[in-house]
Amino acid sequence: MNTKNTANNANIAKEQIKVEVLPHAKDLKSVMLYYLIKGELYSKLPWKKTAWTCAGFPVEFLWAYDMFPLHPENMSTVAAARKQSLRLIEHTEAMGYSRDLCSYCKTSMGAFDTGIKTTLGGIAKPDLVTCTNTICDTHWKWFQIMAEKMNVPFYMFDIPKWVSGTSEKKLEEYIDYVVEQFHDFSAFMERNFGKKLNEKKMRKTLATSTELTNLWREIYEYRKAVPSPYSAAETSASFFPLVVLPGKKIGVKFYKKILGDIQMRVAETKGTLPEGKEQFRLLFEGIPFWYRMRFMFDLARYGAVVTYEPYTYSFSPVKPSADVPFEQALRAVAKIMMDLPYSYNLERRIDYFNNAVDEYKIDGVILHENMSCRPSSTGMIDLKNAIQKEKNIPVLILQCDMNDPRAFAEGPIMTRVESFIEMMRENKKKRG
Amino acid sequence: MNKIAFFDSSHDLPEEIISAAGYIPYKILGDVHASNEPADQYLQNFFCPAAKSFFTEALHKSGDWSGIVVAQGCNTTNRHFDVWKMHIKTPFLYWFNAPVKNDEIALGFMKKEIKAFIDALESFFKVKIGDDKIRESIRVANEIKKLLQKLSAMRSTKDIPNRDYLQAILVTLQQNRMDAVASLEQISREWSARPAFPSGKKKALLTGSDVSYPEWMDTLDKCDVRVVRDDLSIGERYFSGLIPESGDPIESLARYYLNIPRPATKPGLRGRIEFLKSILRTTPIDGIVSQNLKFCEPFAYDSVSVNNALKEDGHKLIHFEREFTPVTDQQIVTRLTAFTETL
Ligand code: SF4
Numbered sequence: 001m002n003t004k005n006t007a008n009n010a011n012i013a014k015e016q017i018k019v020e021v022l023p024h025a026k027d028l029k030s031v032m033l034y035y036l037i038k039g040e041l042y043s044k045l046p047w048k049k050t051a052w053t054c055a056g057f058p059v060e061f062l063w064a065y066d067m068f069p070l071h072p073e074n075m076s077t078v079a080a081a082r083k084q085s086l087r088l089i090e091h092t093e094a095m096g097y098s099r100d101l102c103s104y105c106k107t108s109m110g111a112f113d114t115g116i117k118t119t120l121g122g123i124a125k126p127d128l129v130t131c132t133n134t135i136c137d138t139h140w141k142w143f144q145i146m147a148e149k150m151n152v153p154f155y156m157f158d159i160p161k162w163v164s165g166t167s168e169k170k171l172e173e174y175i176d177y178v179v180e181q182f183h184d185f186s187a188f189m190e191r192n193f194g195k196k197l198n199e200k201k202m203r204k205t206l207a208t209s210t211e212l213t214n215l216w217r218e219i220y221e222y223r224k225a226v227p228s229p230y231s232a233a234e235t236s237a238s239f240f241p242l243v244v245l246p247g248k249k250i251g252v253k254f255y256k257k258i259l260g261d262i263q264m265r266v267a268e269t270k271g272t273l274p275e276g277k278e279q280f281r282l283l284f285e286g287i288p289f290w291y292r293m294r295f296m297f298d299l300a301r302y303g304a305v306v307t308y309e310p311y312t313y314s315f316s317p318v319k320p321s322a323d324v325p326f327e328q329a330l331r332a333v334a335k336i337m338m339d340l341p342y343s344y345n346l347e348r349r350i351d352y353f354n355n356a357v358d359e360y361k362i363d364g365v366i367l368h369e370n371m372s373c374r375p376s377s378t379g380m381i382d383l384k385n386a387i388q389k390e391k392n393i394p395v396l397i398l399q400c401d402m403n404d405p406r407a408f409a410e411g412p413i414m415t416r417v418e419s420f421i422e423m424m425r426e427n428k429k430k431r432g
Numbered sequence: 433m434n435k436i437a438f439f440d441s442s443h444d445l446p447e448e449i450i451s452a453a454g455y456i457p458y459k460i461l462g463d464v465h466a467s468n469e470p471a472d473q474y475l476q477n478f479f480c481p482a483a484k485s486f487f488t489e490a491l492h493k494s495g496d497w498s499g500i501v502v503a504q505g506c507n508t509t510n511r512h513f514d515v516w517k518m519h520i521k522t523p524f525l526y527w528f529n530a531p532v533k534n535d536e537i538a539l540g541f542m543k544k545e546i547k548a549f550i551d552a553l554e555s556f557f558k559v560k561i562g563d564d565k566i567r568e569s570i571r572v573a574n575e576i577k578k579l580l581q582k583l584s585a586m587r588s589t590k591d592i593p594n595r596d597y598l599q600a601i602l603v604t605l606q607q608n609r610m611d612a613v614a615s616l617e618q619i620s621r622e623w624s625a626r627p628a629f630p631s632g633k634k635k636a637l638l639t640g641s642d643v644s645y646p647e648w649m650d651t652l653d654k655c656d657v658r659v660v661r662d663d664l665s666i667g668e669r670y671f672s673g674l675i676p677e678s679g680d681p682i683e684s685l686a687r688y689y690l691n692i693p694r695p696a697t698k699p700g701l702r703g704r705i706e707f708l709k710s711i712l713r714t715t716p717i718d719g720i721v722s723q724n725l726k727f728c729e730p731f732a733y734d735s736v737s738v739n740n741a742l743k744e745d746g747h748k749l750i751h752f753e754r755e756f757t758p759v760t761d762q763q764i765v766t767r768l769t770a771f772t773e774t775l
C-alpha cells in the first residue's frame with residue numbers, strides 16, 4: 001500500500017461522522033423474517049408450491065398462481081452479508097466453474113450444494129425454475145443448469161433487447177412477443193402444475209405492488225432534499241421488499257413507516273448525517289459490495305452521502321393500474337421487463353444519469369465496474385466520459401465485485417475514494 | 433460487390449438476406465495479431481477478447497463496409513451494440529434480435545425479424561429483395577453447406593491439418609458466396625488427393641468457444657490432436673443442416689436458424705449434450721477437447737455439465753481455458769501432450 005496516501009487518508013478522515021439511521025429502519029428485520037419463514041413453510045408443505053426466480057421477472061405472476069417466489073440472487077446477498085459467500089464461491093469453483101463467472105451464481109450454487117441454512121443464504125429446492133434474459137444471460141444459464149440438476153420444470157422468458165435507436169414499431173413487436181410468452185407460460189403452468197392464472201388475484205397483487213413501488217418512488221422524491229434524509233447506507237437493504245415481496249402488504253406497511261420518518265426529517269431540515277456534515281452528494285451505480293456494506297457507511301467519514309442509486313430505483317417501475325383491461329396490463333408488464341433502468345441502453349443510460357445528477361444535486365458519481373456483471377459494466381467508460389463532460393463533476397470507476405470479497409482491495413479502494421473526495425472538493429471550490 | 437459486415441457470436445444472422453440484397457455478407461472475425469488497444473479505450477479488461485477484437489476490426493475497417501449488422505447472440509452482442517453505435521462510423525448499423533428460444537412463438541417472432549431486416553435493407557440501400565432472390569441465395573448457401581459437409585467428413589479419413597479445415601470455413605464466411613462455392617470445390621478436389629489419416633494422430637471432438645484463428649488449431653496438431661468433429665459455430669453448426677428450398681423462403685430461413693444444433697448462447701443444455709453424444713456415437717473419436725476462451729461466459733457455464741455428462745459416458749476429455757493470442761501456450765501444450773498419451 002502507498003504510504004503517502006495512507007498519510008493522506010488520516011488527514012482527510014479526521015472526524016468520525018456517523019450515519020443516523022431512520023427510527024423504523026429496524027422494522028426491515030421482521031419483513032425479512034416474514035419472507036424467510038413463509039418461504040420455508042411453502043417449501044415444506046407438500047400442497048404449496050415455490051419457484052426460483054430472478055431480478056427483472058414480474059413476481060406478481062407467481063403470486064397469481066399462488067407460487068412462492070424464492071430468489072437465489074437475493075439469498076446470495078444474504079450469504080455475502082453473513083460472510084459466507086467466499087467459501088460458497090470457492091466450493092462452486094472447485095466443481096469446475098470459472099473464476100470469471102458471476103459470483104451470485106457461484107454463491108447460490110455453493111449454497112444449494114452445501115445445504116447451508118436459509119439465514120446464512122441457503123435456498124430450498126423449488127417446484128419450478130423460471131427467469132428471463134432481460135438483464136443478463138447469466139440468469140438463464142445459471143437457472144437452466146440448476147433446473148437440470150434438480151430435475152425441476154424450467155421456463156424462460158425471452159425478452160428482446162431495447163438497444164440504442166430501437167423504433168417504436170419494433171418495441172410494439174417486441175411487446176407482442178413477450179405477451180405471447182405470458183399466454184404460453186399460462187399453458188405451461190396448467191400442464192405442469194394444474195394451476196390456472198387467477199386474474200382477480202393478479203389484479204389485487206398488481207394493485208398492492210403498485211402501492212409499494214409508488215411509495216418507493218415517493219421516498220426517492222424526498223431524497224432530493226438537501227441535506228439528504230436517506231442514503232444508500234440504508235436503501236441498499238431496504239429495497240429488499242421491492243425485489244421479493246411486491247404485491248404483499250407487509251412491504252407497504254414498512255415503506256409507509258420509512259416514508260413517515262423521512263417526511264419528518266425533511267420537515268425539520270435534518271439529514272442522514274449530523275447537522276452541517278453533508279458535504280458531498282453522490283450517485284452510486286451498480287450493485288453494492290454485500291460482504292462490505294460498511295463501505296456505504298464509511299463514506300460518511302468524508303461527509304459524503306450516496307443520495308441516489310439507479311440500481312435500487314430500478315425495482316420500482318410504474319406498474320399498470322389494476323383496472324385497465326387485462327391484455328393491456330400484460331402489455332404494460334411486458335414493456336416494464338424491457339425497460340429497467342439497470343439495463344437501459346447506453347444512450348438512455350447517459351440521459352438518465354445526467355438528469356439524476358441535476359435532480360439529486362450530485363457532486364460526484366461512483367460507478368461500480370462489477371467483474372461479475374459484464375452486462376452492467378458495458379458502456380461504463382462512455383458513461384463516465386459523458387457525465388464528466390456534460391455535468392462537469394468527477395466520476396470514479398471502482399473495479400470490484402458484489403459478492404466475491406477477493407475482488408475488494410481495501411487499501412487501494414479507499415485511497416481512490418479519498419482522491420475522489422479531494423477532486424470533488426476542488427471541483428466544488430472552482431464552481432463556487 | 434460491396435460488403436455488409438456482421439457481428440454474430442454464433443450462427444444467428446440469416447446472412448442469405450444480405451446476399452439476396454446484392455451484398456457480400458462479411459462475418460467479422462477480428463484479428464488475433466492486432467492489438468486490442470483501440471477497443472480497450474471503451475471496453476474493460478474483463479470482457480471477451482474476441483468481441484473486443486471484432487470491435488477493433490470494425491473501428492478500423494467500417495469505412496470499407498456498406499453497413500454493419502449485429503445479431504443477438506451472447507450478452508456481448510446486445511450490450512456492445514450501443515458502444516458500437518457510439519464509436520463506429522457506418523451509414524447503416526442494424527440490430528437483428530434473433531430470438532433466444534426456438535419454439536413456435538419464437539419462430540413467429542423470427543419471421544417478423546427477418547421481414548423487418550428485409551424492409552430495412554430495401555429502404556436504406558434502395559434494393560428489392562424478392563422471394564426469388566432469397567431462394568437463389570438459399571440454394572447457394574446449401575451448396576456451400578453440402579461442400580463443407582463433404583470436407584468435414586474427410587477429416588476422419590484424410591490427412592487434413594486442423595488449420596486447413598478452419599481456414600476453409602473462415603474464407604467462406606467473408607467472401608462472395610458464389611466465389612466460396614468455387615473455392616470449396618477446389619479445396620475438395622485437392623483434399624481428395626491427400627494421403628490417408630496419419631497413424632500418429634489422435635482423433636478428437638472439439639467443443640466450447642468458437643476458434644477464429646488457425647494458430648490455435650496448429651497447437652492441437654503440434655500435440656498430435658486432429659479435430660475430426662466439432663460443434664462450433666465456425667464449424668459444424670454452420671453446415672450441419674440444410675435450409676429447406678421449397679415453400680416460403682422466410683419461413684424456411686426462420687426454421688433453419690432456430691433448429692440447427694443449439695450453441696451455449698441459447699437455452700437447450702440437454703440438446704447440446706445430446707448432439708455431442710450423437711457425434712460420439714457415429715464417429716470414432718479418441719478423445720474430447722473442451723476449451724473456453726477467457727471471459728466467454730456462455731461456454732464457461734455449460735462446460736461443467738457438458739463435460740461431466742460426456743465423462744460419465746466413459747469418454748476421455750480435457751478442458752482448459754485459453755487466451756486470445758496466436759502465441760502457443762506452453763502450459764496447454766504440456767497438458768495436451770500428456771492427455772494425448774493417455775488416449
Ligand atoms: S450480477 Fe449481473 S450477471 Fe450476475 S445475475 Fe446479476 S445482472 Fe446477472
Ligand code: SF4
Nearest residue numbers: 441480483506728729
Ligand atoms: S467468444 Fe463467447 S463471449 Fe465472446 S462473442 Fe463469442 S460467445 Fe460471446
